[in-house]
Amino acid sequence: MNHEQAKEILSAYRPGTDDERDPVFAEALELARRDPELAAWLKDQQAFDAAVRRRLVAVRVAPELLDEIRAGVSRRYRAVYRRREFLTALAACLVLLLTVAGVWWYRQSQRPTTQFAACRRDMVQFLHQFPRLDLETENLAQARQWLADTHHLRQVQIPAGLQRFPTIGCRTIEWRGRSLALVCFVVDGEIVHFILIPRSSIPDGPQTSEPQFARVNGTTTAAWSRGDLTYLVLTKASEKFLRERM
Numbered sequence: 001m002n003h004e005q006a007k008e009i010l011s012a013y014r015p016g017t018d019d020e021r022d023p024v025f026a027e028a029l030e031l032a033r034r035d036p037e038l039a040a041w042l043k044d045q046q047a048f049d050a051a052v053r054r055r056l057v058a059v060r061v062a063p064e065l066l067d068e069i070r071a072g073v074s075r076r077y078r079a080v081y082r083r084r085e086f087l088t089a090l091a092a093c094l095v096l097l098l099t100v101a102g103v104w105w106y107r108q109s110q111r112p113t114t115q116f117a118a119c120r121r122d123m124v125q126f127l128h129q130f131p132r133l134d135l136e137t138e139n140l141a142q143a144r145q146w147l148a149d150t151h152h153l154r155q156v157q158i159p160a161g162l163q164r165f166p167t168i169g170c171r172t173i174e175w176r177g178r179s180l181a182l183v184c185f186v187v188d189g190e191i192v193h194f195i196l197i198p199r200s201s202i203p204d205g206p207q208t209s210e211p212q213f214a215r216v217n218g219t220t221t222a223a224w225s226r227g228d229l230t231y232l233v234l235t236k237a238s239e240k241f242l243r244e245r246m
Contacts, residue, residue, distance in 0.1 A: 003038055006031045010042050116205040116223070119175055119197065120232060124219045126173065127193050127234055133169035133184070143167045143183050151181045153196060157226055159233075159246040162187065162194065178202070187235075187245050195232040205230035211246065213239050222246065 001009075006028040012019075019025045032038045135146045140163060147153040150172060168184040168191070178201040183194045199205060206212050211222040211233070220242050222233040235242055 001027055001031060003031075003035060006035075006038060007041060010038075011045065013042075015046065114204045115202045116197075116230070119180075119202055120214075120216060120221060120223065122175060123173070123180075123193075123195060123232060124216045124221070124234060127219075130184075130191065131171060131173075131182075134171040136169040138166040138168070140167050143170050146170045147181055147183070147196070151179065151196070153181060153229070155227065156196060156229070157231075158183075158194065161244075161246040162192065165192075165245075187237075188241075190235055190237040190241065192237075192242070192245075193234040195234070197230040197232060199225060199228050199230050202230060213243070215239070 009024060009028040010032065013025055013028070032042050134150075135142070137143055137146075140158075144156065147156055147170070150170075162185055165185050165187045168186055170184070171182050173180040173182050173195070178198075180201075181196040183196075185192045185194060197205065206223045206225050209224055209226050211224045211231075214221050214223075218236070220235050220237060220239045222242060224231055233242065233246070
């Protein structure tokens with residue numbers, strides 16, 4: 001340890017404290033005892049520190065000043081606390097607002113944009129469980145007769161593939177004041193619902209005569225229009241399965 005290093009260490013030395021037992025201070029003090037110049041500097045340093053301590057002890061702080069200091073600290077603490085509460089409440093409001101906006105956007109994005117899309121969605125939901133039938137029959141000819149007698153539908157173009165399979169029965173579905181006709185088929189172990197919709201009832205249906213396939217809430221759908229009717233087919237089977245059997 002040299003002269004400058006000892007001076008730097010001794011500038012932090014506090015007599016009468018644990019510093020006296022610290023090996024680093026002990027080595028610096030030993031050097032000061034052997035170095036007259038360093039010893040004189042340390043004596044002046046300690047005298048200055050003692051004078052500062054005496055002056056600080058002699059200063060008496062007015063009680064009202066202490067009260068003002070305490071009150072100021074208290075006010076600052078309350079202000080910080082209120083600001084923290086405000087920011088917390090603001091963050092909670094923003095989270096709630098974003099959640100509401102997200103739910104609204106999701107519902108808007110899921111809302112059908114046309115009458116036909118709404119009808120298709122509702123039919124998927126309605127036929128999630130097999131419905132009660134107005135006529136139970138395995139005979140397609142009887143199903144055709146029911147369509148003619150009940151809905152005055154005599155020129156129904158049922159896909160040739162579906163005609164190879166037995167029916168289960170028929171029923172009328174009321175949807176928003178419109179009467180739709182349903183014929184249910186059993187196709188290789190899967191249920192296929194065949195729905196007939198008058199185009200005058202829902203004019204914004206598909207404008208093509210070729211089936212348009214879509215997946216709606218876990219159900220495969222196919223839709224097309226021919227003549228005065230829109231046809232809608234629903235099944236829980238895959239699109240590939242339905243395409244191959246229509």
